[in-house]
Amino acid sequence: xxxxxxxxxxxxxxxxxxxxxxxxxxxxxxxxxxxxxxxxxxxxxxxxxxxxxxxxxxxxxxxxxxxxxxxxxxxxxxxxxxxxxxxxxxxxxxxxxxxxxxxxxxxxxxxxxxxxxxxxxxxxxxxxxxxxxxxxxxxxxxxxxxxxxxxxxxxxxxxxxxxxxxxxxxxxxxxxxxxxxxxxxxxxxxxxxxxxxxxxxxxxxxxxxxxxxxxxxxxxxxxxxxxxxxxxxxxxxxxxxxxxxxxxxxxxxxxxxxxxxxxxxxxxxxxxxxxxxxxxxxxxxxxxxxxxxxxxxxxxxxxxxxxxxxxxxxxxxxxxxxxxxxxxxxxxxxxxxxxxxxxxxxxxxxxxxxxxxxxxxxxxxxxxxxxxxxxxxxxxxxxxxxxxxxxxxxxxxxxxxxxxxxxxxxxxxxxxxxxxxxxxxxxxxxxxxxxxxxxxxxxxxxxxxxxxxxxxxxxxxxxxxxxxxxxxxxxxxxxxxx
RNA sequence: GGACCAGUGGUGUAGUGGUUAACAUGUCACUCUGUCACAGUGAAGAUCGCGAGUUCGACUCUCGUCUGGUCCGCCA
Numbered sequence: 120x121x122x123x124x125x126x127x128x129x130x131x132x133x134x135x136x137x138x139x140x141x142x143x144x145x146x147x148x149x150x151x152x153x154x155x156x157x158x159x160x161x162x163x164x165x166x167x168x169x170x171x172x173x174x175x176x177x178x179x180x181x182x183x184x185x186x187x188x189x190x191x192x193x194x195x196x197x198x199x200x201x202x203x204x205x206x207x208x209x210x211x212x213x214x215x216x217x218x219x220x221x222x223x224x225x226x227x228x229x230x231x232x233x234x235x236x237x238x239x240x241x242x243x244x245x246x247x248x249x250x251x252x253x254x255x256x257x258x259x260x261x262x263x264x265x266x267x268x269x270x271x272x273x274x275x276x277x278x279x280x281x282x283x284x285x286x287x288x289x290x291x292x293x294x295x296x297x298x299x300x301x302x303x304x305x306x307x308x309x310x311x312x313x314x315x316x317x318x319x320x321x322x323x324x325x326x327x328x329x330x331x332x333x334x335x336x337x338x339x340x341x342x343x344x345x346x347x348x349x350x351x352x353x354x355x356x357x358x359x360x361x362x363x364x365x366x367x368x369x370x371x372x373x374x375x376x377x378x379x380x381x382x383x384x385x386x387x388x389x390x391x392x393x394x395x396x397x398x399x400x401x402x403x404x405x406x407x408x409x410x411x412x413x414x415x416x417x418x419x420x421x422x423x424x425x426x427x428x429x430x431x432x433x434x435x436x437x438x439x440x441x442x443x444x445x446x447x448x449x450x451x452x453x454x455x456x457x458x459x460x461x462x463x464x465x466x467x468x469x470x471x472x473x474x475x476x477x478x479x480x481x482x483x484x485x486x487x488x489x490x491x492x493x494x495x496x497x498x499x500x501x502x503x504x505x506x507x508x509x510x511x512x513x514x515x516x517x518x519x520x521x522x523x524x525x526x527x528x529x530x531x532x533x534x535x536x537x538x539x540x541x542x543x544x545x546x547x548x549x550x551x552x553x554x555x556x557x558x559x560x561x562x563x564x565x566x567x568x569x570x571x572x573x574x575x576x577x578x579x580x581x582x583x584x585x586x587x588x589x590x591x592x593x594x595x596x597x598x599x600x601x
Numbered sequence: 602g603g604a605c606c607a608g609u610g611g612u613g614u615a616g617u618g619g620u621u622a623a624c625a626u627g628u629c630a631c632u633c634u635g636u637c638a639c640a641g642u643g644a645a646g647a648u649c650g651c652g653a654g655u656u657c658g659a660c661u662c663u664c665g666u667c668u669g670g671u672c673c674g675c676c677a
Contacts, residue, residue, distance in 0.1 A: 149638090151635095151639055151640095152633085152639090153633060154632070155633080156633090156635065158636050158637065169636085171636095173634080175634095184627090184628095197635085197637095199637085201636090207637085224611075224627080226612070227612065228612070228626085228627070233612085234612060234613045234614095234625095234626075235612060235613075236613080237669075238668075238669045238670080239612070239613095241669095291675090292675080293675085293676090311676095336676065338676045339674085339675065341671090342671075342672095344676070346676095459672085545677095558677085563677090565677085598677090600677095
């Protein structure tokens with residue numbers, strides 16, 4: 120077996136290496152044959168570098184896509200730089216090329232902008248993962264875990280592994296089951312989280328525990344949800360909610376700094392669950408765009424129209440400058456999104472030629488119209504979507520879904536920006552939609568807010584809890600509780 | 602458990618009852634000294650997911666089935 124040596128990585132070379140004689144190893148990403156000049160893009164984990172072969176000076180063996188080559192050559196400045204490439208200023212002028220391994224013609228294009236569909240990519244996953252954009256995901260993940268270890272180790276945490284084959288742990292999901300060989304007819308459950316174990320560890324006096332923990336939940340997939348996943352699992356003794364949030368913020372700040380060199384400003388914004396839901400229509404709001412939910416019930420308190428009179432809640436969102444773009448068909452699309460939250464009653468008001476237009480305008484007095492225009496701060500061509508409901512949760516989440524949909528449709532979100540905030544103090548209980556029974560919102564071990572404790576018997580749905588979710592760009596990235 | 606969408610050369614798509622099954626890209630061959638989505642010329646490559654049915658005739662319509670995707674339920 121030959122032992123192939125290299126002196127540098129392809130993607131790590133730069134102008135600093137100018138003039139050096141280097142040996143690199145990589146996969147052929149692309150070959151451009153101009154006759155006596157052949158350009159080869161050679162790829163390794165660090166990136167792509169162009170190799171220049173002058174075929175009247177050296178021998179070029181048969182080279183095709185995804186062949187693995189060892190290349191000796193001089194790092195040189197390109198005659199025409201390519202600013203779109205990290206190594207675009209330089210190239211290797213090859214003096215010797217060795218084929219380490221050949222390859223069949225790959226079924227998918229091994230490049231960031233491959234055109235293959237997901238199932239094809241999964242069938243040839245080992246080729247899909249050669250793409251640098253895919254490797255980047257794994258590299259980021261690895262860097263995150265490294266930062267987690269460093270931060271928590273520095274904060275006196277102990278990493279402890281907990282069992283995978285266990286009794287059922289009481290989370291909300293279905294367990295994955297593994298049949299027992301020794302006790303026939305019995306099953307292990309895979310942990311939905313290390314919840315019970317870490318609480319036992321606290322009882323045992325470890326005080327600060329963490330684990331990069333694999334969790335298993337036998338529920339259906341979504342685009343952003345897998346049945347087995349990894350969570351950074353933390354448990355401490357004696358800390359207040361404020362202390363645990365501060366500790367976690369430090370971790371988040373370090374991860375962003377170490378991984379993408381982004382400075383997260385601390386402390387993070389904290390908003391209550393009730394505010395998140397009432398103002399943004401979501402318990403995981405994306406606050407990179409405005410479109411806040413506004414109640415106009417007060418303005419319409421004297422209105423005798425049935426729709427207005429008979430609905431306890433009337434709230435609206437303003438979408439700027441899209442009134443003329445919002446046909447009946449588009450309205451139906453918005454309504455469909457909200458209908459998932461049992462929302463049916465909507466009215467669309469368009470502010471055109473300095474006045475309101477829309478089906479319900481005829482039921483609004485001149486004063487009411489002026490008040491709405493002022494409250495919503497309407498400008499020409501703004502669209503005001505008004506929702507009517509007697510269910511506060513439905514109207515909030517329904518409008519929240521519309522809000523997100525419109526923001527995506529009109530690109531209201533600045534790309535490459537980070538919006539990180541805490542949503543705190545969730546309700547302790549919720550009522551099951553089907554059975555009507557009371558059940559924990561979070562999990563059964565959650566501590567109620569001290570000041571709400573007296574209400575726990577009489578008004579359980581008004582009891583809030585020491586709970587907190589970390590929300591990034593509208594995604595729930597984590598959460599916990601006392 | 603449910604709803605919807607999609608399966609056509611290697612890949613991605615077009616194709617609304619009769620086509621030589623089209624286009625792009627990739628591949629192969631040849632030409633080419635500055636390409637980086639190289640360019641030019643030429644070539645090969647598809648029993649249209651599978652099964653049944655309707656029809657003179659099905660990639661196309663119907664039913665079933667398999668696979669993939671998105672969403673609802675579910676996921677504290």
